[in-house]
Amino acid sequence: MSISKNQLKLITSLSQKKYRQKHKLFIGEGVKVIGELLDSSFTLETLFCTDEYDVDVDEANIIRVSETELQKISNLKTPNQVLGLFQIPDAKHFQDSGLIVALDAINDPGNLGTIIRLCDWFGVTQLICSKNTVDCYNAKVVQASMGSLTRISIHYLDVAEYLSSTKLPTFIADMDGENVYKTKLPKNGILIMGNEANGVSDEIKKIVTHKISIPRFGETQETESLNVATATAILLSEFKRNVY
Amino acid sequence: MSISKNQLKLITSLSQKKYRQKHKLFIGEGVKVIGELLDSSFTLETLFCTDEYDVDVDEANIIRVSETELQKISNLKTPNQVLGLFQIPDAKHFQDSGLIVALDAINDPGNLGTIIRLCDWFGVTQLICSKNTVDCYNAKVVQASMGSLTRISIHYLDVAEYLSSTKLPTFIADMDGENVYKTKLPKNGILIMGNEANGVSDEIKKIVTHKISIPRFGETQETESLNVATATAILLSEFKRNVY
Numbered sequence: 001m002s003i004s005k006n007q008l009k010l011i012t013s014l015s016q017k018k019y020r021q022k023h024k025l026f027i028g029e030g031v032k033v034i035g036e037l038l039d040s041s042f043t044l045e046t047l048f049c050t051d052e053y054d055v056d057v058d059e060a061n062i063i064r065v066s067e068t069e070l071q072k073i074s075n076l077k078t079p080n081q082v083l084g085l086f087q088i089p090d091a092k093h094f095q096d097s098g099l100i101v102a103l104d105a106i107n108d109p110g111n112l113g114t115i116i117r118l119c120d121w122f123g124v125t126q127l128i129c130s131k132n133t134v135d136c137y138n139a140k141v142v143q144a145s146m147g148s149l150t151r152i153s154i155h156y157l158d159v160a161e162y163l164s165s166t167k168l169p170t171f172i173a174d175m176d177g178e179n180v181y182k183t184k185l186p187k188n189g190i191l192i193m194g195n196e197a198n199g200v201s202d203e204i205k206k207i208v209t210h211k212i213s214i215p216r217f218g219e220t221q222e223t224e225s226l227n228v229a230t231a232t233a234i235l236l237s238e239f240k241r242n243v244y
Numbered sequence: 245m246s247i248s249k250n251q252l253k254l255i256t257s258l259s260q261k262k263y264r265q266k267h268k269l270f271i272g273e274g275v276k277v278i279g280e281l282l283d284s285s286f287t288l289e290t291l292f293c294t295d296e297y298d299v300d301v302d303e304a305n306i307i308r309v310s311e312t313e314l315q316k317i318s319n320l321k322t323p324n325q326v327l328g329l330f331q332i333p334d335a336k337h338f339q340d341s342g343l344i345v346a347l348d349a350i351n352d353p354g355n356l357g358t359i360i361r362l363c364d365w366f367g368v369t370q371l372i373c374s375k376n377t378v379d380c381y382n383a384k385v386v387q388a389s390m391g392s393l394t395r396i397s398i399h400y401l402d403v404a405e406y407l408s409s410t411k412l413p414t415f416i417a418d419m420d421g422e423n424v425y426k427t428k429l430p431k432n433g434i435l436i437m438g439n440e441a442n443g444v445s446d447e448i449k450k451i452v453t454h455k456i457s458i459p460r461f462g463e464t465q466e467t468e469s470l471n472v473a474t475a476t477a478i479l480l481s482e483f484k485r486n487v488y
Contacts, residue, residue, distance in 0.1 A: 110354075114471055114474060117470065117471065117474075118470070118474060120462050121458075121460055121461065121462055121470055122461045122462070123461035123462045151462070181485040181486075214365075214481070215484075216365055217365065217366045217367035217484050217487075218364050218365055218366070218367045218395070226361070226362070226365055226477075227358055227361065227473075229471075229473075229474060230358060230361075230362060230473060230474060230477035231477075233470075233474040233475075233477040233478050234477050234478060234481045237458070237478045237481060237482075238481075240459075240461050241425040242425075243461075
C-alpha cells in the first residue's frame with residue numbers, strides 16, 4: 001500500500017491551521033514523539049511508516065510507505081520512520097485554580113514547544129494562550145514539545161478578559177518589578193509571559209496584580225533581554241523552589 | 245559598487261568552520277546584531293549593505309549592494325539591510341577563577357547562542373567549550389547570541405583535561421544529584437552542561453566534585469528532560485540568586 005493523492009493532499013493541508021481545525025487533525029513525527037502520542041489520551045487517525053517501524057497498532061490504522069514517500073510528506077530534515085495523524089481533542093474543562101502559565105502573543109513555535117515542556121516539568125497542568133499565540137498543533141510545536149503536549153491542557157482564549165475575571169494573583173516579568181529572588185511567591189497564581197519582541201501588551205499590564213523582575217548580573221547594561229523560554233524557566237523555578 | 249566574484253566566494257566559504265579559521269573571519273547580519281558588533285571590540289573587515297542602511301563607518305569598509313545581492317549572500321530568511329564580515333579575535337587570556345560555564349559537546353547553534361546570552365545576563369564572563377562543541381562563530385550562533393557574543397570570552401579546549409587541573413569546585417546536572425534548591429552553591433565554580441542527547445560524557449562525570457539536580461514536579465515520571473538551555477537558565481539563576 002502507499003499514499004493516495006487524497007491523503008497526500010490532506011497531509012499537506014495540515015501545515016495550515018485552518019485545515020487542522022477543519023479536519024480536527026494534527027501531525028506528529030518520528031519514533032519518539034509518535035511513541036508518546038500513542039501512549040497518551042490522543043486518538044490516532046493514521047500512521048504512515050516505513051517497514052522498519054515496529055508498532056503495536058491496529059493494522060487498519062497503518063499505511064506502510066517507502067523512504068521516498070515518507071520524505072515527501074515529512075516536515076523534518078531527516079524523517080524518522082513514521083509520521084502520524086492524530087485527532088485534535090475537544091478542549092478540556094478549564095479550572096481557575098493552581099499555578100497557571102498564560103502566554104500573550106508568542107510567535108515562535110520553538111518557544112511555545114519549550115514552554116509546554118517546562119510546564120510539564122514543573123507540574124503546571126494548564127496553559128492559557130492568547131488567540132494570536134502560535135497554534136499548539138503546529139508541527140514545529142508538536143516536535144519541540146517532545147510529548148509534553150500530551151500531558152498539558154491548553155486553552156486558547158481572550159487573555160485580558162480572563163485575567164479581569166480571575167481571583168488568582170497575576171504576575172508579569174517587568175524590569176521595574178520586584179526582584180523575584182526576594183519576593184515570596186504564592187503556590188497558586190498566573191504567570192503571564194509576553195511576545196518575543198514586544199513583551200506583554202499594555203492592556204494586560206494594566207490588569208495584572210504583581211510585577212516581578214529577574215535581576216541582570218552582567219556588568220554592562222547592554223545585555224539583551226532574556227529569551228522568553230529561558231525567562232519562563234527561571235520564573236517557574238522560582239514559583240516552585242519553595243513549594244518543594 | 246557591488247559584490248565581486250571573489251567576495252561572493254569568500255562569504256559563501258565562511259559557512260564552513262575551516263574557512264572561518266583560515267580567513268579568521270565570521271559573519272554577522274541584520275541592523276541589531278551588526279550594531280552590537282560595531283560597538284564592541286571586534287574589528288570590522290567589510291560591511292555589505294543596502295542604500296537604506298545608515299552607519300558611521302569608514303567608507304573604505306563599506307560595499308553597497310542591491311536587495312537582490314544581499315538576498316544572495318544572506319543566511320536569513322528575511323535579510324535585514326546589512327551583512328558584515330568581522331575578524332575572529334585572538335583567544336583572550338583564560339583565568340581559572342569566578343563562575344564559569346563549561347559545555348561538553350553542545351551541537352545545536354541555537355542552544356549555544358542562548359547559553360551565551362544567559363552567561364551575559366548572569367555576569368558569567370568566561371565560557372569553556374569542548375572541541376566538539378559547535379563553533380561560536382557559526383552564523384546561527386552569532387544571530388542567536390544577539391550581541392552577547394561580544395561580551396563573553398569563549399575558550400575551546402579539552403574540558404576533561406582542564407577540569408582535572410582546576411582548583412574550582414565543579415558541578416554537573418544529574419538526576420541522582422543533590423536537589424539544587426536545597427544546596428548551598430559557592431560564588432565561584434564551574435557549571436558543566438552536556439550534550440543535548442547524551443548529557444555529560446562519562447570521562448567528565450568521573451572528575452566532577454558535585455552533582456546537582458533540578459527536581460521534577462510533574463506528576464508523571466514521563467516528562468522529557470529539560471532542554472539544555474532552559475536547564476542552564478535555571479542553574480545559573482540558582483548560582484546567582486544568593487549572591488545578589
